[in-house]
Amino acid sequence: MLGIWAEDDEDSSNAPSPAAASLRPKFSSGINFKPSKVDSPLSRTQSPQSRNESPEPSSSRPGLGGGSATSRSSSFRQASSNSPVVNKEFAKFASHGTGFGMKMLQKMGWQVGKGLGAEGEGIINPIETKQRPTRMGIAFKGFDERTTQHKEEAARRGEVPSDEEMEEVTTKTKKRRDAWKKDALTPSVEKEETPSKPRKQKTVYKTASEIIKESAASQPVADKIIDMTGPAARELTSLSQVRSQSPTMLETSTRLPELRHNLRLIADLSLSDLDHLTREKRLAEVRAQNLEHEREQLQKRLDSDDAEMKRVDELQRIGREIEAISKSALATGAFEQGDITAMFGEHFKLLETQYSEEFKAFGLDAMVVSVWAPIMKYGCVRWDVLSSPTWASDLVSRWRRLLPCNDDLSRNDDVMDIDGGFQGKQRNGRRGAGSERTLLMTPFESMMFTIWLPKVRSAINNTWNPREADPIIHLLEAWSPPILPLFIYESIIDQLILPKLSKAVSDWDPRNDPVQIHTWIHPWLPTLKAWRLSAIFTSIRQKLSVILRQWHPSDESALHILEPWKEVWDANPMEKLIVKSILPKLTQVMRTEFVVNPREQNLDPLVWCLAWKDLISPVLTGQLLDNEFFPKWLDVLYKWVTLNPMDINWDEVGQWYSWWKQVFASYGLDDNPVIKSSFRKGLEMMNRASSGERVENPAVVAAR
Secondary structure (H helix, E strand, C coil): CCCCCCCCCCCCCCCCCHHHHHHCCCCCCCCCCCCCCCCCHHHHCCCHHHHCCCCCCHHHCCCCCCCCHHHCCHHHHHHHHCCCCCCCCCCCHHHHCCCHHHHHHHHCCCCCCCCCCCCCCCCCCCCCCCCCCCCCCCCHHHCCCCCHHHHHHHHHHCCCCCHHHHHHHHHHHHHHHCCCCCCCCCCHHHHHHCCCCCCCCCCCCCCHHHHHHHHHHCCCCCCCEEECCCCCCEEECCHHHHHHHCCCHHHHHHCCHHHHHHHHHHHHHHHHHHHHHHHHHHHHHHHHHHHHHHHHHHHHHHHHHHHHHHHHHHHHHHHHHHHHHHHHHHHHCHHHHCCHHHHHHHHHHHHHHCCHHHHHHHCCHHHHHHHHHHHHHHHHHCCCCCCCCCCCHHHHHHCHHHCCCHHHCCCCCCEECCCCCEECCCCCCCCCCCCCCCCCCCHHHHHHHHHHHHHHHHHHHHCCCCCCCHHHHHHHHHCCCCCCCHHHHHHHHHHHHHHHHHHHHHHCCCCCCCCCCHHHHHHHHHHHHHHHCHHHHHHHHHHHHHHHHHCCCCCCHHHHHHHHHCCCCCHHHHHHHHHHHHHHHHHHHHHHCCCCCCCCCCCHHHHHHHCCCCCCCHHHHHHHHHHHCHHHHHHHHHHHHCCCHHHCCHHHHHHHHHHHHHHHHHCCCCCCHHHHHHHHHHHHHHHHHHCCCCCCCHHHHHHC
């Protein structure tokens, strides 16, 4: 920026130095200019001619706050004339240190007394603070928050507000401060011009006589007046006729007061009596309807009870007849035939079809069991379980609806106790002595548990041979739930059949037993399922793994023993047994006993191994042949094709190659990836040798 500097005095001795002149710029009156930037020492020794050049008018400079001095207020002129001077204690603290900060600023062109920034527009002195009075808010009561330094810097930059602006701010602050005072900011002129609030009109009440007098004094009304006070409508000419014809309100309200009072009392009493009678009538009607409804309900209940009594009487008659038949059968010995249907079929059918609800409600299954139990007991004495396993199952199945058990209500909550007791949900809904709910046996369950089950238990434990599975399998199929209670059925399997089968498996000797074990274990699979026999399967695999330690692949009995279990055992247990007990034996026989000899080939070791192809997975089969057969086969082929070309008969080589492919194809292994890859290597070896190319030893190639 350009600046106007004061001319030097005539006496050069009193003239300030160029540095002092740069630190103390003199401005023309009324004009605020910024000092020019000192770029080098040459700028501080300007010639008087350059310093006396006229600057541009201040009015053409934007942002300087106006043109001439007369347009400025006195305060602004005072602030602009007193430019900021360097504080006498400026950089006093630097005397106690190295003054590194000031030195760095001076290296970058800054000088003492000039503002910060490239153009010197920043502050000259350090920032000052101004303490606000205690407990006073910001700018409270027009308190000026600016410091002297701030005002000087603002004046230097031309940012000082005018006196009008300061006065307006002060006035607004005073108005806000005095706003609570009444009429403090409202001039008297505004008070006079403000319209007053209109007053509310006072209501004036007039009597009928006053209205008639006012209407009579006024001009006659030309409109018609219709008198509707009489029995017929009359047309009147004036309101005076209304006064003369009809009595006044005062007259009508004051005549015969005693009579009026008595009539009013009589009317009120009559109205009250009428309301009371109406209310009583409605209550009586509602009460009559309720009584009629109750009578109908009682009549229906009475009719239902009568019908129920008749049905109960009929049930008693049926019960007496059943009791009489039972006593007669016991006396005459007819129950020995054991034909329940012939003796009680007609009565049981009535109970099943016509009286099913009463049968359940009264628990008549106890009556049925009471006449059935003697017959069941007598029949079980003579019953041969193994020869006739289905005895009485058809009769129980026929009348199963008359023999309820706890399975009919909840099949999943029944628990059979180890000692033979039955626990679960109680039949009548009552809780037992313990903390858990206990199911009581039904009469049918009690009969089967105490009469039928002991006979079956005795036959299985004492007579039955586990290798003869058919009798017990027929027994379980004929008496399977829901014919037999579930807990009795499970008890037979868990406590009688499975223990006996486990003992038979533990006594089985695979070496000397001529009967294959699968012949008497597999028949149980449809009835007992594989998950029940899992423990027996584990025992069989353990016995086989022990026997296979001294087994030789030439013995085909191991294959005949394991082959039937392929579809029974899971793939994982079967593969573990093969890898642990079979595959090492096959590897050993192929390594020690098999020899590839084109002149006299012995295929027995290979045949022993390939016989297990259905039990061994294709991957394991390929690994076995790739490790034990094809290295020997390729080595023989290499020696053959590397002989003297004159001694090689390629027809014989081709026939030998084709013969080996047919051997593997006969076992269905021609599609095995490992076998196909090995034969391809042999074919490539033959092609190279026949064409005269160099053939590498397959053992050397494999070692790489």
